[in-house]
Amino acid sequence: MAPIRIGISAVVAVYVTLCAAGSASAQAQPPSSPPVQTPVPTPTPTPTPTPTPTPAPPDPVTPQGTPAPAGASKVFNPDISVNGNFIAAAGRNPFATLAPFQLSEVEAAFQAVVDPYAKADFFLSVSKDGIEVEEGFITFTSLPGKFQAKVGKLRANFGKMNTQHTHALPSVDRPLVTENLVGGDEGISDAGFSVSRIFDIPYLFVELTGEMFTGDSAVFQSDHRAQLSYVARARAYRDLTESSNIDIGTSAAFGTANVDVPQPLLSSSGSPTIQATGLDKRLLGVDATFRYRPLRRAIYRRLNIRSEFVWSRQAMLDAPAQEAFGAYVSGEYQFARRWYAGGRLDHSGRVTDGTAIDNGGSAFLTFWPTEFSQVRGQYRHIRFAGGERADEFLVQFNFSIGAHGAHVF
């Protein structure tokens, strides 16, 4: 396979673009004064007789009701939150990876504005495998031309599931197609950069994203600087009514991957497999989401229906490339202020064997006492390609402390 040679020139081109854009932005938007709470001078009200006196103008130094500023070191501290994800599993799964009880992940998030031009997000994931930077990136928020850039380690903008952190999923697990073809929990999470632009088309939101990564994720692996991986995504969104909307996207990713190749018995290496490196890999995805949330009853009712289709093509060593297809359709319905019910149907081939098809289905029920904790039960049935079956019951306790994060949309 021919290595991808455009990496260095692309990196240089994007670096120059970012520098130029940052410079233009700096000129267009001079650094404003620090965001201190400056009281607005009160214009003289019209002298109209009133039964009660017009409230006195705010104190010129400390606005009325404004808490006294804390020490500077605290003011500039990032928003910090910690999320714990505890999972209990029961039942039968011949390929079980879940222990009966496990604190599967603790995620610490640190988020703050860097300067007038950027903000930064860090997500550290702690699991039994150790501590890992799940994401850590800077977002340039003030680029001209409705561009936005992210630089650092980030989850690639491929489909809907890959960008979601585990604790934000609507179910305990990820769909089979995500597990089989898009790297599961780890997904395409890699060091690189992302550039996106939104387009202001009447009645339609369009966003195009292009990303470049080093090739060190669960999906793409590279041993050479010239062999980078690339992700592109186009997303279109439209409000159907004030309470319903539809969101459609298509994603593509390509790069190289390492593949374990079984060795004939009695091979000279003595190992049952060898690893073939630098094999071309391509992914193509299509996703659609329909949301319904009646505004007058928004805290009691909500419906999300989502489907994703993913095609994978993996080059093999001394063998034809393997093509695999997977998809899921899922739905969640909020039927009371703190209760959600949902289900998902799964179908997926495997990266190195597209003819090995796994099928499954799940039903889940979530109790959401507050925005900061939730308890979820899920029944999961999987029929693996080899005929094995899994029937499991999963229980998840998800809890957060610290700063209030934004809702996932």
Add this chain to the structure above:
Amino acid sequence: MRLSTRLFILTALVSAALARPMAFAPLEVVATTEDLAALTREIGGDKVKVTGLAKGYQDPHNVDPKPSFIIAVSRADILIAVGRELEIGWLPPLITQSRNAKIQPGSKGYLDASLTVKILEIPTGQITRAMGDVHPSGNPHYWLDPGNGRLIAQAIQQKLTELDAADKAYFAQRYADFDKRLAAGEKRWDAMMAPYKGTKVVTYHRSWPNFMERFGLDVMGYVEPKPGIPPSPSHTIELIAAMKAQGVKLVVMESYFDAKTPEKIALEAGGKVVTLAPSVGGEKAATDYIQLFEFNVTTMAAALKQATGK
């Protein structure tokens, strides 16, 4: 006429045609709620194009940060927020994804409307999530005091003037007119509510401290046991007992909450539920900021008259 001269004239004409609407283009203002949008329309008149994000009949704490909102924020010259963490769950991603340098917090086009108003219920001492969904920097429902509405309007006038100095006199005149109408409204509303000063009421959520304080009513309890926590049976029983003991007859709620529990509480306590508009557009009659109070005060006074016999 030579071709180059013709092209020059054509280019100049096209440029002039394109430049004209730009010169007179109204300021694009995005307000996170319909209350702030209504106040901006009062001051900005036809010099501004205003978009409100959260509707008056939806819970402003729970709004989806939809991409259609990203587009609106991306176009904005000014973004006006309620602040005090009311929009903490949905505004930050909209601002980040808007790619609009003009309205980033700290920029000239960003206005936190809470900075010059009277804020109630600022927690003192240690606060924890055990207290429910508390707002660490005070109750964000401050627009429900017409006095605060005046202060917000002043801040908006200041901000519009800062970005469009040429229309300073226009904004000042609009403010003066609004102030006059608001003062006249306050006179009417105070007269209507005067007989009921000191009357105790129950509210569903802590949305009404500014309104109740402004009109001299006393909130003795809440349907929610803690902010953002749905009513529980034990709390409901305690609340009914307290209402009976203190002779409280009115339960005030917003239309976006389920009326079942408040109605049960009111029935048990021998009172009734009053549904007020928490924001402009929250009820059909609340078409602008002054009509919001016209509706709420008229509705409240009628309910108080029935409950107290005054």
